[in-house]
Amino acid sequence: MRRIAVVGAGQAGLQLALGLVAAGYQVTVVAARTPEQVRQGRVLSTQAMFGPALRIERAAGLNLWEERAPAVREVRGVLAAPPGVQALAFTMALDEPAQSVDQRIKFAAWLELLAERGGRVEYRTLDPAGLRELAERHELTVVAAGRGELAEVFARDRPRSPYDRPQRTLAGLYAHGVGSPDPAAEPRARMHAIPGAGELYLQPALTLSGPCSILLWGAVPGGPLDCFADRPAPGEQLDRIRAVLREFLPWEAELWGAAEPTDPGAALYGALTPTVRQPVARLGGGAGGECPALGIGDTLVVNDPLTGQGANSAARAAAHYLTAIVERGEAPFTADWMRQTFELFWQRHARHTVDFTRAMLELPEHLHAVFAAAAEHEQVARRLANTYAEPSDYAAWLATPELTAAYLASFAD
Template sequence: MRRIAVVGAGQAGLQVGLGLLGAGGYEVTVVAARRPEEVRGGRVMSTQAMFGPALRVERAAGLDLWEGEAPGVRSVDAVLVPEPGVRALEFTMTMDEPAQSVDQRLKMARWLELVEERGGRVEYRELDLAGLRELAAANDLTVVAAGRGELAGIFERDAARSPFDAPQRRLAALYAHGVGAPDPAAGPRARMHAVPGVGELYLQPALTLSGRCDILLWEALPGSPFDCFDDRPGAVEQLERMRELMARYLPWEAELWAGAEPTDPGGSLCGALTPVVRRPVAELGDGIAVLGIGDAVVVNDPITGQGANGAALAADACLRAIVERGDGPFTAAWMTGVFEEFWERHARHGVELTAALLTMPDHLQEVFAAAGEHEAVARRLARTYADPADYAEWLATPELAAAYLASVGWSGSVAHP
């Protein structure tokens, strides 16, 4: 049997490990920093919203364990707020397949347990560079899916593919119970508000440890009034600040949050990240190399929801490549090829889409304006969030956007730089 080690117990790492166990013929070791009970009892890790393509991958692997329990979200209500309290542009993006959000504390803890239940080995320990080298020397292939800490630094930044060198938003997330719905009869719906010069607000129905909830994500432009969580307040204080901001900028949303409470003391998260693309192979000396996947090599701002989705698709691509390799050697050249194929097929589109949403060039603003009048444009936006490869077909340049908008009868004009 081929020995495969996976470092990291998030979406990408556990999906690869469980996929190899399902394929058979592999001795799988997963290195995780925390045990399942520690994950469940810890702080929330993300604001994940899994779109249709990524969910299909999970279902095919037998890993979508919460279908029917987690709310299925088919639409996103979008609102432009040009000044506090003013709704200037509204439209609904309807998705072809429902999205789903499961608290990663719930999801990753259960997946960790599944690794051992399905015959894998889990080592619970912190791993430094020396430990990684030892692990890699003892296995045929080592996959690193840990995007933080010392190991994240082993993969070199790819400057040509990294659009930013600093965080573009300051982030604050909260999981809450008791949030009202604008139209309860309409079923679970996500909501997004864009406040030019200030930031964005996203609300996602989800499933957490204590049942259904709503996730609120603030994307604050650095230095703006939304950027007020640097002191990392507790969940209760964070909610109070969010309510104050909503009362000023989004009073209709503040009404829905009047009776809300944090799901638990660990139900909040604050911070910032720099979107980055890193080279996928780290050479450890003596001919030992490891392969990076997931947010170990591609980190996107959550404004487009590409984090968990990109990790799921990267894990699927990695798994398929390992199985197809058969008894062949897992060389550094092979590792680079695996990533480059995934980059061209998927990852680069997610990076470009996210960069565009963070900077909002003129032609993209025109597309959002058109979505307010044309359902077809709004639906295609939803489809592009779910599958960013479509970005290259109609949003990547002003010319492409202009041609598409003309085809749907949009009477406005796309501004060219």
């Protein structure tokens, strides 16, 4: 039985570990926190899982909350220009419903499920020296530890990483009691763009205390929405949210009068620099000489949350790596195999998430035409919605002004 270690207990790491256990591998997961510590901690993300990623979870028997989590079939998009005025609005229909499950629920339950199914879990933190020691004891070590210290052992891929600083600062809140502008259309997500200031995304979700709403600000650094840097407690954050909504999105402010945070850990803050890293870390130094480790998920590809690709891309990466590992049979997990495994995933999926997210951050002129067309044509709005679910479609119609113009020409009168 081949021995594999997975460092990190998030979407990519736990999904891969559970898949490996089901395939008959001896799996050790190193997790920083126990299930109870995860449940009692702060929210981890504002995750929205689209249809393709949910299908992967469903096929693996990991969709434990499908009947309880709200099924989101539409996204209402609004362009607020100038601030406080709805200049453009459209509804985007998803071909498959999306869902959001608080990762405190998901990861805690998956850790427990892994132990039940025969996986080994070590609850501790690792530094690079500890990672090297772990890798020396396993035939393959996969690092799914997110953006922390261990990510730094993977070299930055400069040609694929055009940014050297965050493009947005982030502030999220899980809340109960948020109203709806159209109760008959619920559950529906809402997305607002405020040119020059940032974006607001609202989505129904399932949290520890039941159904809720998640709010996420993506603020242009130094702009008027960038007002949460001191990381206020959830109650204070909610007061500021109401004030910002009254100024920039007054129609949303009306819906937050009865809102309250879901729990003491309901607030989330951060700022991510979109980054791509080389897939192989050579840890070296042990009796066996150079000791490679393979990265996965946010360890290698960090996108701004604007397009909601993080958890979706992690799920796809875990499925891709699982197939590659099984197909490897008894052959050694060499550094060349690691690079080839990631490069195939990059070409099939990850590069599209990077390109799509960069376009949405920078909003080139031809995307303005897409939003205008989406307000007039249901088919355009639907295709835009489903590009979030399947980012590879970006290359077919959004990647260049010429592709977009050719597509939109079919809707001309």
